[in-house]
Amino acid sequence: MKKNSILNSLPFRLLLALVIGIAVGLFLNKNDTGAVSVALLNIIVTVKYIVGQFIGFCIPLIIIGFIAPSITRLGSNASRILIVALIIAYVSSIGAAFFATASGFLILPHMSLAPEVEGLKELPQLVFQLSIPAIMPVMSALFFSVMVGLAAAWNRSELITGVLEEFQKVVLSIVTRFVIPVLPVLIGTTFATLAYEGSITKQLPVFLVIIIMVMIGHYIWLALLYLIAGAYAGANPLDILKHYGPAYMTAVGTMSSAATLSVALECAKKSEPTLRDDMVNFGIPLFANIHLCGSVMTETFFVMVVSKMLYGEFPSPAKMILFCLLLGVFAIGAPGVPGGTVMASLGLITGVLMFDETGTALMLTIFALQDSFGTACNVTGDGALTLILTGYAKKNKIEPQKLGNILE
Incomplete structure (x- = not known):
């Protein structure tokens, strides 16, 4: 059963698609004169375009489906502790x-990330174009989600809240039944075209170095979080970390904050009395869905790498500031499932940073390959934030209470 679960996991399928795509692309690179090879390359380019159009169409739906219901849920249960947690x-x-x-701005300029444009082969024209425009621009979907979510929460509109909850279920079905199954197709065709052009052999090894750098960044950020939390709460953060x-x-194994929730609760409860029981029962489940520091760090670093590799320059500081501020919002609304952060924020990648389908495919691939470590950083960081909640409750003389009372 364990073997089958690994073989059926999204990262394995993406990795398999990556390997097959590179192999096919390298083969076509060396045998691009035959009629069969030309026809196969035409099909690959066309399929890549159509799948990219489909995913682009789904992005505004994903934004509305993830962000708006999350705002209504938070707004309808707003309390002092909840606001602090948020x-x-x-x-x-x-x-x-x-x-x-x-x-990224300090380290990446010293690495060889410039796109290799000399000697690359040109891709053929599309066999046909199937244009699938999105129902609205990305930023329109974001502002629509925020305004509708806040207005529904302020007015306590049960009807709109119920509709948004149902729409989120519909969007999750679209993601799980349509978007995720076609992701390997997008990944495979993208890497096949990159391998055919001749750039993949020089780009892929760099990603391995980048992944190690991001993991080091995770540990630095966790150390900082726990030091801040310990100083604020007046407690030893090692009393939590050791559990x-x-x-x-x-x-690391599940790549899902939601799937790790029961184990995280058990670990946090072993940290009593450093962590208060009511804060654990409230904070750990909440942070599992809204606190994605490791995933956010990973995505931010990777977008800079991909931008330099594919487009020859880093995003401007202004764009990166906007991207970071909005990514925090998207992370709160992202589901605690494998790849949830990058899926929820595809609109930022395409709308703010202007990535095309090739850049999007690269982001999805490298994010999935290290998603387990980003999730592990998220889950471990939840303990530090729960320590801050415990310190806040003590400083404000909030008596221990049951979960239901906390939300009142």
Whole structure:
């Protein structure tokens, strides 16, 4: 069963598609004169275009489906502790994003990331074009989600809230039944075209180095979070960290904050009295869905790498600041499932940074290849934020209470 679950996992399918795509692309690169090879290349280019159009069409739906219901849920249950939890989760996420941005501007210019344009083969024209325009622009979908979500929460509109909840279920079905199954097709065709052009052999090894750098960034950010939390709460953060090993390893295996929740709760409860029981019962499940500092850091660093590799330049500082601030919002609305962060923020990648389908495919691939470590960082960081909640409750003399009372 364990073997089958690995073979059926999204990262394995993406990795398999990547390998097959590179193999096919390299073969076509060396045998591009035959009629069969030309026809196959035409099909690959066309399929890549159509799948890219389909995913682009789904992006506004994903934004509305993920963001708006999340805002209504938070707004309808707003309380002092909940607001504090929301603020520290957002600050942690955008802090990780800005840390990755600063590190990228300091480190990446010294690496060989320039696109190799000399000697590349040209791709053939599309066999036919199937244009699938999105129902609205990305930024329109974002502002629509925010305004409708806030208005529904302020007016306590049960009808609109129910509709948004149902729409989120519909969007999740679209993602799981349509978008995710076609992702390997997009990945395979993208890497086949890159391999045919001749650039993949020089680009792929760099990603391995980047992944190691991002993992080091995770550990630095976790250390910073726990130091800040310990100083604020007046507690030893090692009393929490020493129990988080099982949660970290579970997250590496499941690549899902939601799937790791039970183990994370068990680890956090072992940290009593450093972590208050009511804050654990409230904070750990909440942060599992809204605190994605590791995933945000990873995505931010990778977009800078991909931008330099494919388009020859880094995004401007202004674009990166906007990207980081909005990515924190998208992270709060992202589902705690494998690849949830990058799926929820595809609109930012295409709308703010102007990535095309090739850039999007590269982001999805390299994000999936290390998603387990980003999730592990998310889960472990939840303990630090729960320590901050515990310190806040003590400083404000909030008596221990049951979960239901916390939300009142």
